[in-house]
Amino acid sequence: MNSVTKAVIPVAGLGTRVLPASKAIPKEMMPVVDKPVIQHVVEEAVKAGIKDIILVTRSGKSAIEDHFDKHYELEAELERKNKTAILESIRSIVPQDVTIASVRQPAALGLGHAVFCAASSVNNEPFAVILPDVLVNNHGQTDNDLSKMVNAFSQHNAAQIMVESVPQDQVQMYGIADCGGITPPPGESVNIKGMVEKPAPDLAPSNLAVVGRYVLPARVMELLATTQAGAGGEIQLTDALDELLQEQKVEAYRMSGKTYDCGNKLGYLQANIAYGLQHPETASGLKSFLTEQV
Numbered sequence: 001m002n003s004v005t006k007a008v009i010p011v012a013g014l015g016t017r018v019l020p021a022s023k024a025i026p027k028e029m030m031p032v033v034d035k036p037v038i039q040h041v042v043e044e045a046v047k048a049g050i051k052d053i054i055l056v057t058r059s060g061k062s063a064i065e066d067h068f069d070k071h072y073e074l075e076a077e078l079e080r081k082n083k084t085a086i087l088e089s090i091r092s093i094v095p096q097d098v099t100i101a102s103v104r105q106p107a108a109l110g111l112g113h114a115v116f117c118a119a120s121s122v123n124n125e126p127f128a129v130i131l132p133d134v135l136v137n138n139h140g141q142t143d144n145d146l147s148k149m150v151n152a153f154s155q156h157n158a159a160q161i162m163v164e165s166v167p168q169d170q171v172q173m174y175g176i177a178d179c180g181g182i183t184p185p186p187g188e189s190v191n192i193k194g195m196v197e198k199p200a201p202d203l204a205p206s207n208l209a210v211v212g213r214y215v216l217p218a219r220v221m222e223l224l225a226t227t228q229a230g231a232g233g234e235i236q237l238t239d240a241l242d243e244l245l246q247e248q249k250v251e252a253y254r255m256s257g258k259t260y261d262c263g264n265k266l267g268y269l270q271a272n273i274a275y276g277l278q279h280p281e282t283a284s285g286l287k288s289f290l291t292e293q294v
């Protein structure tokens, strides 16, 4: 059995980078081709063997919980009309052996605080953290990056933090890992010596940015209980991880797929094009359309 079966997905953000689109709907509900971003992320977790998903949410975002809930009226109507394929696509959004629960983040005190809100649900077990702004596209690969991180977590007995090289002038937007000058090959992990949240470009220890996937030991929740506010006045997950690596091995896992940051306009458009080019119903039409544009 998989050693990591729980995942925390923080969805309490205000989505200010994608306004006005996200004014009345959660940004996580914006579609990439035919599914909301959050469904792509939940499917990624399920493929990696996650069975219990804990959404950390806030008021005004109940559409996310509704999306994963049963919709009796809709199902009855589709059944009556014999629309079996679409009915099946609605019913299979969450496999039967996967549960989706939610907890609330009472105030926007940072990512570390959001993750800590799920502490009692995680209940002293290792867990994954998945930031839903980022879509990881592992199209064509048998195991997705999150599965490989879960495997590395068990085999190396070390936390796994997904990283990707970013241009030096963007390091202040991310958590940055100090790997002693080493950049691991895609799909592999190396030891992290230190982590810093949103450093100034001239102070960054590397350009290896944390891109929104973590596989962590239960100890992180204990550390978060006492983590003080850091960068931006917020309780940062990065700071708890920097503390963790002083006690135990923490590794940077270099992703092998491609990421799209759906929390900004360009990344969101790119995700739609990349996933649209992979979808059997849209691939060829979209390809011809794109060719006409250039």
Ligand code: G1P
Residues within 6 Å of the ligand: 111, 131, 133, 134, 173, 174, 175, 176, 197, 209, 210, 211, 212, 236, 237, 238
């Ligand atoms: C958060 C994390 C940061 C990480 C980033 C990835 O920052 O705090 O370490 O690099 O997500 O998207 P945010 O984007 O919420 O400011």
